[in-house]
Amino acid sequence: MTPFDLAGLLTFWSRRWDDILELMVEHLVVVLISLAIAMVIGVVVGMLTWNKPIPAAIVIAAAGVALTIPSLALLALLIRPFGLGWTSTVIALTFYSLLPIVRNTIVGLREVPPSVLESAMGMGMGPIKRMMSIQLPIAWPIILTGVRVAAQLTIGIAAIAAYVAGPGLGTLIFNGLSSLGSKNALNFALTGTLGVIILALLVDAAFVQITRLTTSRGLRA
């Protein structure tokens, strides 16, 4: 293996700056799309099951089991029906995002005090109005924490999607791994890995801001 060469790495970056940035953006986009889909599915499933103990337990258990499927295996399984590329990647990432989002939605909705629900009912709010203007806003910070966890999880897993010719920084890592021994192998792998880490930090910082901006001041501790 070639020894680490900082000057070489910097040259590598300056030459391929455009490519790296594009892969980073792709990586971010695929994660955001998957999160959005998972959020819609997860929050709806959570809203339908939070007050039904058995369905809620089944949903959480199922999402938990799903998380234990190795990502490489899941991606391989998805190639057949959905082919290589974006579709398979988005499906896999959505799949892994569901557990934290569903679980936090259920936990969040359950934490709304019964007295708050009773007074909402006593004031003449119907079930849908109660859900949309009382329960969801109160559960929101907890739901958003679930989405934040899902984001960290999928930013990592998305790197593996390059295996099914998916988008993102995984391409760099796989390039490096498949050209071991060549001059730039380490640079490829290192750049991909660093990119994933930087992206994860940026997204997490963004979520801290989003949570702050979208949570009622009355709910902040």
Added chain:
Amino acid sequence: MPESTDTALTQIASRTDGARIVLDRVSKVYPGQDAPAVEEFSMVAEPGELIMFVGPSGCGKTTTMKMINRIIEPSSGSITIDGRDILSLDPSELRRHIGYVIQQIGLFPHMTIAENIAVVPKLLGWTKQRTADRVDELLQTVQLDPGTFAHRYPRQLSGGQQQRVGVARALAADPPVMLMDEPFGATDPITREKLQAEFLRLQESIGKTIIFVTHDFDEAIRLGDRIAVLSERSQIEQFDTPAAILAEPANDYVRSFIGQGAALKRLALIPVETAVLGAASAAVDHHRIATDDSLRDALDLLIVTGAPAIGVVDRSGTLVGSLTVERISTALGADATALAATRSDEGRLA
């Protein structure tokens, strides 16, 4: 074909100074339970009346109250407000015209105080301006400065302040009927007494028909126009004015509920001015009591000071007479006789 929900609700909503509530043989049986939680409960609450439901935990008093706004659906019987059968109305729309205050208050933590109070007006489609004016008016009514409190969040308020907001929120759309479930139960004794006094003053001006659930008999005496003493399955043991229940408890159950010191509790209900006062002299002027204080306060002053007599002053501070223990005792006897007389009058009328 019955009249539309709209007509009935408009009629109920228009009775802003209290509507008559009639419960007729109302029962609640929970599935899987043999004994009903509430059995054949019948009662009439007159417009503007403040009725207290008193009873031990689990006697069904809260269940009975919650059937009036259908948080709990009755198994049988009928409930009318201002002559309208509420069981045929849409529950959510009905509830917008019934104020509801619970012990845990249940303010919405993510909304400001102003937004909390504006919930029902918004549901009813009031204009922004009308809602904002009403919020200001109500905050003043419950003695919270709108400038200071309107834009705070519930967690920034003390328990007593939160419960004031709870009352204001329930009054928002000026409903004819209020249901209150131990609203002051979770506050400390000093705050509770203050809230009770404010609430009494408020009721004097708004005159809603109020069903007020409590397990505290002293609170019932202090606030209620009439008290329903309830036992198991929400059976009415006695339903009468506080003075009448204290003077003539219907049975041992009621007596046990009143507890010790019935005479003292009655004295607290009788103002000084109803007693026959003794002569006013400089000798009694060392200790003074006002005419609108209660005889209990007067007795308290007599005991504390050890004086044989105390002076009574009217609102302008002029000495108008004197009180002794004997005179207080006579006043208590006269009060009982007067009660018995009204009783036999009512008997004749009935």
